[in-house]
Amino acid sequence: MASEKSYDVIVVGGGPGGTSAASFLAMKGRKVLLLEKEKFPRDKTCGDAISGKAVGVLAELGLKDALERAEHGDVCGVTFSSPDGKRAEIFFRKKEGEIEKGYVCRRLVYDNLLWNAAKNMVDARDGVEVMGLVRENGKVAGVKARAKGGEELVFKSNLVIGADGVSSVVAREIRGSDVDADHTCVAYRAYYSGVSQMNGTIEIHFVKSIMPGYFWIFPADGGLANVGLGMLMSDMKKKNVNLQKAMQEIITQNPLFKSRFASAQPASPLKGWSIPLGSKKRALHSDNVLLVGDAAGLVDPFSGEGMGNAMLSGKIAANVADEALLAGDFSSAFLSKYSELLWKEIGEELSLSYKMQRLARIEWLLNLVISKAASSERAREAIAGTFANEKAKKEYTSPLFYLRLLLS
Numbered sequence: 001m002a003s004e005k006s007y008d009v010i011v012v013g014g015g016p017g018g019t020s021a022a023s024f025l026a027m028k029g030r031k032v033l034l035l036e037k038e039k040f041p042r043d044k045t046c047g048d049a050i051s052g053k054a055v056g057v058l059a060e061l062g063l064k065d066a067l068e069r070a071e072h073g074d075v076c077g078v079t080f081s082s083p084d085g086k087r088a089e090i091f092f093r094k095k096e097g098e099i100e101k102g103y104v105c106r107r108l109v110y111d112n113l114l115w116n117a118a119k120n121m122v123d124a125r126d127g128v129e130v131m132g133l134v135r136e137n138g139k140v141a142g143v144k145a146r147a148k149g150g151e152e153l154v155f156k157s158n159l160v161i162g163a164d165g166v167s168s169v170v171a172r173e174i175r176g177s178d179v180d181a182d183h184t185c186v187a188y189r190a191y192y193s194g195v196s197q198m199n200g201t202i203e204i205h206f207v208k209s210i211m212p213g214y215f216w217i218f219p220a221d222g223g224l225a226n227v228g229l230g231m232l233m234s235d236m237k238k239k240n241v242n243l244q245k246a247m248q249e250i251i252t253q254n255p256l257f258k259s260r261f262a263s264a265q266p267a268s269p270l271k272g273w274s275i276p277l278g279s280k281k282r283a284l285h286s287d288n289v290l291l292v293g294d295a296a297g298l299v300d301p302f303s304g305e306g307m308g309n310a311m312l313s314g315k316i317a318a319n320v321a322d323e324a325l326l327a328g329d330f331s332s333a334f335l336s337k338y339s340e341l342l343w344k345e346i347g348e349e350l351s352l353s354y355k356m357q358r359l360a361r362i363e364w365l366l367n368l369v370i371s372k373a374a375s376s377e378r379a380r381e382a383i384a385g386t387f388a389n390e391k392a393k394k395e396y397t398s399p400l401f402y403l404r405l406l407l408s
């Protein structure tokens with residue numbers, strides 16, 4: 001086993017969470033090792049929708065223009081359809097003369113952009129899989145890893161950031177395996193070319209056969225569509241739903257989609273992955289360890305968006321890691337500051353999204369809201385207003401919001 005040099009911080013996993021943590025630490029002058037088991041560019045099963053929160057952190061990393069230059073699909077609004085087949089298109093509001101826009105960027109492209117930026121600042125090694133934590137005198141003192149080709153390596157650090165996704169080795173070592181079917185979503189995704197009637201919006205369809213889950217069509221670059229569906233693991237088991245079959249049925253038999261997919265061709269295999277929802281508060285730190293992104297279980301329980309919180313948690317972890325290095329204190333008590341700061345930032349939003357996830361189980365309510373939005377410009381305006389910020393989204397959980405929609 002080859003023993004190598006030591007670092008201020010070792011970051012395990014080169015997705016949005018890990019690259020953000022590593023880059024922010026490097027910007028503070030820290031010596032960072034970033035380890036990723038795959039070779040870049042690599043795909044990650046995802047819807048590829050880049051939330052405003054992710055774009056905000058990307059801008060802080062100085063990478064917003066790089067995203068603009070990268071291959072991506074522009075998004076100008078959201079289309080919803082209800083279990084009873086009504087369809088409403090809601091376009092983003094104009095902001096000072098400009099239409100607010102969103103991005104769909106294939107993870108093959110997006111993660112590569114983040115990885116290359118981090119690689120310019122830190123010791124970033126892909127094709128190196130972390131096998132576990134190294135402990136000395138009972139304390140975490142680094143990681144053991146294996147390079148492609150089989151060589152075993154040991155890297156030393158007082159602080160390890162686990163950003164290794166939903167099946168995190170680092171998280172498993174500090175808190176055991178934690179797959180809770182009520183707080184984990186299962187989702188499948190494939191790329192298609194030739195889907196008709198794409199209108200530049202993110203499409204979220206509450207299809208009856210997979211309720212309470214949803215089917216999506218997102219406009220990626222070059223005429224590709226990111227097509228997928230997801231459901232809470234506990235519902236999937238309870239209702240005995242086979243998501244691969246359900247997807248096939250939706251695109252070949254559902255009246256809303258079969259003509260749209262009549263000439264479409266799959267451009268990739270259908271792949272499944274699980275999504276750890278932030279509706280459950282999991283441990284985010286221990287002595288010498290911080291967890292970020294999916295390793296910490298921070299995905300929005302309503303929308304399934306996880307890149308924004310992965311990048312934001314990476315940034316907050318970098319700040320706290322820097323403070324721990326200054327203080328020379330890597331104890332769980334010191335690192336608890338990370339959990340406190342992160343929950344303060346996203347806790348309310350996650351619990352609001354959880355409430356929305358529960359509301360979206362009520363089929364008649366979805367039918368009512370979407371049919372109202374389909375027929376009333378004022379209802380669409382009211383919903384578009386709530387896209388703008390988190391405070392406004394609170395309206396979704398207020399009975400008055402629905403009353404106003406009905407009367408609009």
Ligand SMILES: Cc1cc2nc3c(=O)[nH]c(=O)nc-3n(C[C@H](O)[C@H](O)[C@H](O)COP(=O)(O)OP(=O)(O)OC[C@H]3O[C@@H](n4cnc5c(N)ncnc54)[C@H](O)[C@@H]3O)c2cc1C
Nearest residue numbers: 013015016017037046047048049130165187293294306307
């Ligand atoms: C089908 C689906 C659709 C989704 N749609 C969206 C969406 O549209 N928008 C959105 O914002 N979010 C979406 N998400 C969620 C999003 O994909 C995740 O929340 C996000 O990728 C989390 O980023 P991360 O950096 O924490 O983890 P990941 O992106 O999973 O990155 C973890 C990295 O760690 C590496 N790794 C794992 N184990 C090791 C190891 N032992 N050693 C070294 N490296 C390791 C992995 O190879 C990977 O590169 C979706 C998820 C799924 C499954």
